[in-house]
Amino acid sequence: MSIFAIVSTYAGAAAEAAHGEASSAGLPQLDPTWWPSQLFWLVITFGFLYWLMAGKFLPAIGGAIEERRDRIADDLDQASEFKREAEEAESAYNQSLADAKAKAQGIAAKTRSEMDEEIANMQADTDATVEKQIATADVRIADMKTAASAKVKDAASDTARAIVEALIDEAPTSEAAAKAVNAVSQA
Amino acid sequence: MIDFRAAGPMEQFEIVPIIPLAFGNLDVSFTNSSLWMLIGTLAIIFFFFAATRRAGLIPGRVQAMAEVLYEFVSDLVRDTIGAEGRKFFPYVFTLFTFILVMNLFGLLPTIPGAPHAAHVFTPTSHLIVTLALAMVTITIVIAYGFWKNGLKFFKLFAPSGVPLWLMPILIPVEVVSFLSRPLSLAIRLFANMFAGHVILKLFAGFVVSLLSAGGFVMAFSIAPFIGAVAVTALEFLVAALQAYVFAVLTCIYLSDAVHAADH
Numbered sequence: 001m002s003i004f005a006i007v008s009t010y011a012g013a014a015a016e017a018a019h020g021e022a023s024s025a026g027l028p029q030l031d032p033t034w035w036p037s038q039l040f041w042l043v044i045t046f047g048f049l050y051w052l053m054a055g056k057f058l059p060a061i062g063g064a065i066e067e068r069r070d071r072i073a074d075d076l077d078q079a080s081e082f083k084r085e086a087e088e089a090e091s092a093y094n095q096s097l098a099d100a101k102a103k104a105q106g107i108a109a110k111t112r113s114e115m116d117e118e119i120a121n122m123q124a125d126t127d128a129t130v131e132k133q134i135a136t137a138d139v140r141i142a143d144m145k146t147a148a149s150a151k152v153k154d155a156a157s158d159t160a161r162a163i164v165e166a167l168i169d170e171a172p173t174s175e176a177a178a179k180a181v182n183a184v185s186q187a
Numbered sequence: 188m189i190d191f192r193a194a195g196p197m198e199q200f201e202i203v204p205i206i207p208l209a210f211g212n213l214d215v216s217f218t219n220s221s222l223w224m225l226i227g228t229l230a231i232i233f234f235f236f237a238a239t240r241r242a243g244l245i246p247g248r249v250q251a252m253a254e255v256l257y258e259f260v261s262d263l264v265r266d267t268i269g270a271e272g273r274k275f276f277p278y279v280f281t282l283f284t285f286i287l288v289m290n291l292f293g294l295l296p297t298i299p300g301a302p303h304a305a306h307v308f309t310p311t312s313h314l315i316v317t318l319a320l321a322m323v324t325i326t327i328v329i330a331y332g333f334w335k336n337g338l339k340f341f342k343l344f345a346p347s348g349v350p351l352w353l354m355p356i357l358i359p360v361e362v363v364s365f366l367s368r369p370l371s372l373a374i375r376l377f378a379n380m381f382a383g384h385v386i387l388k389l390f391a392g393f394v395v396s397l398l399s400a401g402g403f404v405m406a407f408s409i410a411p412f413i414g415a416v417a418v419t420a421l422e423f424l425v426a427a428l429q430a431y432v433f434a435v436l437t438c439i440y441l442s443d444a445v446h447a448a449d450h
Contacts (some may be wrong), residue, residue, distance in 0.1 A: 034202040035315045036213045041221035042316055044229040046285055052232060060239035061257045068244055105236035
């Protein structure tokens with residue numbers, strides 16, 4: 001309270017010096033004349049301000065802050081969702097890529113084996129045809145050989161008959177000549 | 188010769204009626220104090236109206252300022268009282284902005300030559316105003332304290348875990364400390380505003396006195412002038428700090444009311 005004492009003494013002196021007014025009674029704060037007025041207007045201004053703050057301004061500001069916070073949270077959620085989807089898409093892409101590679105390798109292997117088989121088949125076919133032709137040729141050669149040898153025998157028996165006719169003037173039957181030729185050729 | 192006249196350091200606290208008004212015997216005239224309460228209140232309303240007029244997802248400059256203030260007080264209430272403090276938030280916020288603006292507007296310079304009623308006035312430099320605000324806080328504390336805790340509110344004066352033989356000493360101390368709360372709350376704000384303005388006016392008065400002395404003495408007026416500038420800067424700090432202190436102490440007292448039974 002000492003500051004009040006000092007200040008009020010000074011105030012008294014200064015006020016007297018400046019004005020000479022009767023305000024040297026003391027602190028204006030301690031004059032009860034204006035207390036009701038101050039309280040009255042404090043209630044009105046503070047009450048009105050409280051009413052506006054509680055009813056209008058604070059909900060508006062709080063709402064804006066809340067809305068922003070929600071929006072940011074939503075955006076973050078959405079971003080993480082997108083990230084998850086992107087990762088899924090990436091893994092799906094990697095999977096399909098791996099599948100495609102495997103499939104391509106499978107197709108390549110299959111094609112190779114099919115081609116190998118086809119080549120083998122064609123080779124076998126060709127071999128078979130060739131062998132058949134060889135066999136046919138062999139048969140023809142054998143036939144021709146037989147025919148040729150038969151013709152040789154005929155010619156030999158004809159020649160033998162002609163020789164015998166020339167020698168004994170008597171022609172043996174072709175059967176006998178053939179028999180004789182056979183006997184000689186088999187000997 | 189320049190003719191200066193220094194106003195007394197108490198003149199700034201004088202109440203000057205502007206519009207006489209009375210309820211019966213009760214004089215409730217619209218005074219310079221009422222005027223500055225009204226100016227401060229309207230300024231706050233104007234500011235928040237501008238801040239919320241187009242309240243959007245992306246805040247404008249005014250909205251960002253209002254949001255900083257909102258978050259500041261909101262954090263204070265939540266940290267001091269807890270989740271239950273939410274219902275006191277509008278009160279603490281109004282209290283803080285009201286006192287802050289009254290304190291700060293009181294530091295505006297008066298236009299030279301203006302009539303006394305138009306001089307800049309600080310409503311919070313009057314004890315009756317700060318006492319009324321403190322009493323509102325204490326009334327809320329007591330009313331809410333009893334409504335929430337019933338008779339357990341008295342546990343506020345007898346903290347648990349204190350040995351029984353200490354109680355006869357402790358309880359009177361706690362009661363006195365509780366009863367002195369509104370006074371200390373009111374006087375802290377009033378005295379800070381009052382003393383600051385007096386010192387400011389004293390320095391300013393010295394400047395005027397030295398200047399009016401004339402001659403080479405006028406040169407010495409630079410010293411109190413520097414003092415006045417420094418005190419003005421200090422007073423801005425005090426104005427904001429005391430509004431904050433009032434709000435913090437209000438929160439602490441409200442917290443007592445909320446948590447009295449847990450003591």
